[in-house]
Each structure stands twice: as structure tokens, then as C-alpha cells.
């Protein structure tokens with residue numbers, strides 16, 4: 001079992017990564033010395049697969065647990081669902097010493113974290129991520145949110161967990177598209193943060209795709225370490241954390257322009273990475289091989305690297321309405337080399353459109 005610490009002074013916390021780690025949740029939580037009452041927020045599928053492991057572990061450590069079952073996926077991230085959670089926390093008698101645990105993908109984690117941040121002005125919170133995306137990305141860093149009808153993740157807070165327990169074995173029940181979607185974030189971490197990590201992923205694609213547990217443990221722990229380091233340096237997303245948006249500017253635009261129905265998040269990010277790689281090439285910031293290596297890895301991981309719609313103009317327009325736009329300008333993360341990133345402002349919309357058109361021509 002690997003233990004990675006996210007150092008944030010009084011808000012520091014460990015990330016445990018290991019097959020079977022979920023069974024140690026109760027003991028680890030009891031050791032933190034918080035109250036005896038806990039609530040476990042999850043959805044029906046995840047509870048059916050992995051709920052028992054967690055509740056048994058909590059009970060064995062003398063903790064009481066109330067299950068709070070929320071809808072699956074993005075539909076959980078609403079004020080109405082949060083309100084039902086607050087009600088159930090009250091009914092279960094949770095007080096400020098109680099712990100809220102999130103068992104599920106990023107959606108459950110974001111919702112449960114939002115409930116934990118707001119109920120009684122904040123409860124201790126534990127992340128038990130069960131999708132690859134949540135394990136390498138969403139569960140680390142304390143960004144929690146629900147959606148506003150007009151924009152995703154608009155209503156939220158920074159609320160760091162006390163503990164993150166990452167058990168790669170739970171990924172064995174994850175549907176293949178969801179698994180591959182998470183791999184886009186894994187690739188992203190390598191591309192902008194660590195060439196050695198990128199090379200490790202590149203060299204072990206078959207083991208990753210067959211979900212070989214020792215390989216997953218190493219790759220996931222590596223990603224958690226990289227994300228943790230960024231969060232330590234920039235807890236509230238003032239600068240450095242922007243590196244993690246690599247591939248997300250075009251990715252988000254693709255999702256928004258297709259009403260979030262055409263691609264899974266990681267698939268859109270994969271296409272966004274291809275676009276960012278080609279933009280860097282066209283601007284003379286990166287050589288052709290740097291872009292090729294990224295595209296090749298994404299393809300080998302089973303992620304999309306080409307698409308035919310929507311039209312480049314519609315995508316460029318969607319980029320302009322990005323939440324991260326400042327005075328109409330969207331900062332773009334580019335990779336001059338594998339393992340390095342640079343924030344670039346003022347990329348001409350025409351250049352972006354030309355690159356998108358080129359990607360569409362190549363895939364057409």
C-alpha cells in the first residue's frame with residue numbers, strides 16, 4: 001500500500017493507494033479520532049458492488065453508518081439532492097464531529113463534498129473514489145460543487161477531505177468506456193507534469209488496459225502524487241493548478257457544444273489534448289514528435305483522436321464562453337515538451353479553428 005501526503009498545513013491529508021485498501025477505511029477513520037457517527041453517500045450501482053466492504057469496515061471499527069443513496073452520475077449534483085442529503089444527515093443525528101464519506105465517481109464525490117462543506121458549516125469528509133477519473137483527479141484537491149441549471153460546478157466550495165482511500169480493485173467492476181475516459185487524465189498528468197511518468201504509461205498500455213492491479217496501483221499512485229503536488233502549490237487555483245486544464249479548454253467546448261451527450265468527459269479531453277498538441281506545433285512551440293507521442297498514446301489507450309462534428313466555428317464560439325475566460329481571453333495550456341507546460345494567452349481564434357479543421361480533415 002502506498003501512502004501519499006498532500007501537505008496543506010492544518011488541512012493536510014493522506015491518500016492511501018492499494019488493492020484492498022477499502023477494507024481499511026474503518027480503522028484509518030477511527031485512528032483520526034473523529035466522532036462515532038458516519039454517513040456514506042453513494043449511488044445504487046456502487047453500493048451494490050462495493051457498499052458492503054465499506055460498511056463492514058466501519059462497523060468493525062465501532063463506527064455507526066447511515067447510507068445515503070443518491071442518483072447516479074451528474075443528476076446527483078443538484079440542490080434538490082443536496083437538500084435531501086442534509087435532511088438525512090439531520091435525521092441520522094450527525095453533528096460536527098461526524099464524518100461524511102463519499103463512495104463513488106466524481107459526481108458522488110462533488111455532491112457529498114458539497115454537503116460536507118455546508119452541513120453545520122462543515123463536517124469532516126472522506127473520499128472513497130470508485131472511478132479511475134475520481135481516483136486520479138476528482139477526489140484530490142478539495143474542489144466540491146453542485147451544478148446550476150445554467151452552468152456545471154457553479155455552486156461550490158473548497159473543502160479538503162481528511163482522508164482519501166484509493167482501491168484500484170474497485171475498478172474491476174467499472175464499465176470499459178468509463179475506465180478509458182479516466183485514462184485521459186492519466187495521460188494529461190504525464191504530458192504536462194512528468195516525462196518519466198508519461199514514459200511509464202507509454203510502456204505499459206497492455207497491462208493498463210487489462211487492468212493488471214499492480215500496474216494500476218503504480219500508475220494511479222503516480223497520478224495522485226502529481227495532482228497532490230499541484231494542489232499543495234496552489235490550493236485555491238490561483239495559477240499553477242491551471243496546468244491541470246491541459247486538453248480541457250477544447251474538451252469543455254466540445255462537451256458544451258454537444259450538450260454533454262456525444263462524448264464522455266475523458267473522451268472530450270482526449271480530443272482537446274490532440275488540439276492542444278497541434279496548436280503548440282503550429283505555433284512553433286513544440287516539435288512534431290512531441291505532438292505525435294501524445295496522439296499515439298491516446299490512440300493506444302483506446303481514446304478518440306479524431307472527430308467530424310461540430311464545426312470548428314461552433315467550437316471556437318464555445319471556447320469564448322468558457323468559465324475561465326478573463327476579458328474574453330481564455331488561457332490555453334500548451335506542452336512545449338513532454339513533462340512541461342506553458343500558459344499561453346491570446347491564441348488567435350482563427351488558428352484554433354484552422355487546427356480543428358485540420359484534425360477533422362485527417363479523421364474524415
Ligand SMILES: NC(=O)c1ccc[n+]([C@@H]2O[C@H](COP(=O)([O-])OP(=O)(O)OC[C@H]3O[C@@H](n4cnc5c(N)ncnc54)[C@H](O)[C@@H]3O)[C@@H](O)[C@H]2O)c1
Pocket residue numbers: 043045046049072073074077104105106107108110130131132133134137138139140141142143144152153170171172173174175178265
Ligand atoms: N472536484 C474535482 O476536482 C473534479 C475533477 C474532475 C471531475 N469532477 C467531476 O466528476 C464528475 C465525473 O465523474 P466520473 O467520471 O467519476 O463519473 P460519475 O461520477 O458520473 O460516475 C459514472 C458512473 O459510473 C458508475 N460507477 C462508479 N464507480 C463504479 C464502479 N467501481 N463500478 C461500476 N460502476 C461504477 C456510477 O454509478 C455512475 O453511473 C463530473 O461531475 C465532474 O464535474 C470533479
Ligand SMILES: [Zn+2]
Pocket residue numbers: 185248265269
Ligand atoms: Zn477532466
